[in-house]
Amino acid sequence: MHKMVILGAGYAGMSAATSLAARTKRRDDVQIVLVNATERFTERLRLHQTASGQNLAEFDIPALLEGTGVEFVGGWVTGIDAAARTVRIDDERVLEYDTLVYGLGGVADTTAVPGVDDNAYTLNSVHDAELLAQRLAGLGTGTVAVCGSGLTGVETAAELAERYPDLDVVLLGRHEPGSALGARAKAYVNDALARLGVQVRCGVEIVKVLPDTVELAGGESIAVDAVLWTSGVRVSPMAAAAGLAVDEHGRIVTDAALRSVSHPNVYAIGDAAAVEQGYGVMHGTCQSGMPTGVHAAVSIVRELKGKQPKPFRFGYYHTPVSLGRHDAVVQFTKPDNSPRRLRLTGRRAVWYKETVSAAPWPTFGRILEFPTSGAVWPQGGRYTR
Structure with missing residues (x-):
């Protein structure tokens, strides 16, 4: 055996x-x-x-x-x-x-910056995400800092700003949101965040997270009511x-x-x-x-x-990014993940992103039934065997 x-x-x-x-x-x-x-x-x-x-x-x-x-x-x-x-x-x-x-x-790397482990929420699991949801539901008003301007941070900041318009959502990161996308797709992401009221602070370094404060390099502090950490992976x-x-x-x-x-x-x-x-x-x-x-x-x-x-x-195929429930951008890519000229935005991108997000679980069933089926995945990417 x-x-x-x-x-x-x-x-x-x-x-x-x-x-x-x-x-x-x-x-x-x-x-x-x-x-x-x-x-x-x-x-x-x-x-x-x-x-x-x-x-x-x-x-x-x-x-x-x-x-x-x-x-x-x-x-x-x-x-x-x-x-x-x-x-x-x-x-x-x-x-x-x-x-x-x-x-x-x-999982999210909560070890690199002091205070993150004790004072920040993560999206490491359903349970962790639900803990943040419970906190936000009880706030009413206040400030939520989303730390990390990668795609997880962008999607979460947009989702929270759309869902809780009375909250101030601040997106903090070293890089501009959508920095790996093509110029037009990146501009679309930043315009969408602005429309949703997300305050974007790029080019910043977070040095400490306290229960009610995010401290930045240079001495600046941002008062917060909740912190979500999406920066780095370990x-x-x-x-x-x-x-x-x-x-x-x-x-x-x-x-x-x-x-x-x-x-x-x-x-x-x-x-x-x-x-x-x-x-x-x-x-x-x-x-x-x-x-x-x-x-x-x-x-x-x-x-x-x-x-x-x-x-x-x-080889990679695309980078889909949701911007709340009613907007999205999809950047099609070359196999090395560099952007192509082709992109989708708005309703077409929402449909595409939702189709992709719904695909993984049914795919497991299809693998069980048709183990040698095609090499192009619903989630994107091309695998040759």
């Missing part, structure tokens, strides 16, 4: 689990175990909506996997023994593996602690087939992996994470058949 353990049921982990189940359903010599802290699938693409107080659909992981042969194990992973090939869960269970798929994704130190080769950010360094360069029986997927492509190291998104999960599954099945896995190749 070949034992395969998948850690994490995010976009990448679920893609790996469903693809492995579909590709091995006629085999009786494999065992697949999926480990996740909760039974609910987290729609990270929509956590900014949860933070604004919107009720979203709930997706049950064990229900989707029913009848597939995948064993779901609920619990937090507390350690990996790469030499013994075991994984330890928080209730002291120990899972043995022959092949490990490591998909424990990233991954679990578990891979490094297990002795796996990691990069300076703690991500597992992989070969061309997504195997750990130090432990070839470990595949790394999603945010947890430092995947090198011709244009550089991939950055963690849904559109890149799901193909890594499928490729890991394809490669594992090839190895079970005595074949060598093929290299992973991926």
Whole structure:
């Protein structure tokens, strides 16, 4: 019996689990175990909506996997023994593996600036987003600081400003919102934020977060009633602690087939992996994470058949950005994620973005039914295998 353990049921982990189940359903010599802290699938693409107080659909992981042969194990992973090939869960269970798929994704980096851990909200989970929603619902008026001017910060600031027009929403960051988009798309983002009343402060450095204050370099302080931290990403130190080769950010360094360069029986997927492509190291998104999960599954099945896995190749396709419920911009991109001339704005972009955001969960079902279906993902991105 070949034992395969998948850690994490995010976009990448679920893609790996469903693809492995579909590709091995006629085999009786494999065992697949999926480990996740909760039974609910987290729609990270929509956590900014949860933070604004919107009720979203709930997706049950064990229900989707029913009848597939995948064993779901609920619990937090507390350690990996790469030499013994075991994984330890928080209730002291120990899972043995022959092949490990490591998909424990990233979270907001709350360690780099003093006070963030204690005084800021995050969008690391549904629970964290709901805590912010509860706080905002009880404010009435006041100031909310969204720290981090990347796309998560932009989407959240727009959502909060639209949902709570009596609140002052301040977006703080080092870079101008939409800095990676084309000039016209970036201008559209900034015009939309201005229309919604979001106060944008770019080129600033946050040095400390207090319960009612955000302190900036140079001595300026901003009085706040709530702080959301979206700046920076960190991954679990578990891979490094297990002795796996990691990069300076703690991500597992992989070969061309997504195997750990130090432990070839470990595949790394999603945010947890430092995947090198011709244009550089991939950055963690849904559109890149799901193909890594499928490729890991394809490669594992090839190895079970005595074949060598093929290299992973991926190119980006688009950057969709919601600007509240009634506006959006979609920047189409080259494979290296640099902007093309083509873009969508307004209602067409809203329809496109909503279609993309709704796609991941149904995609898992389609993978189970049609494991060898097309290589262009609803979330965007092109994966060739």
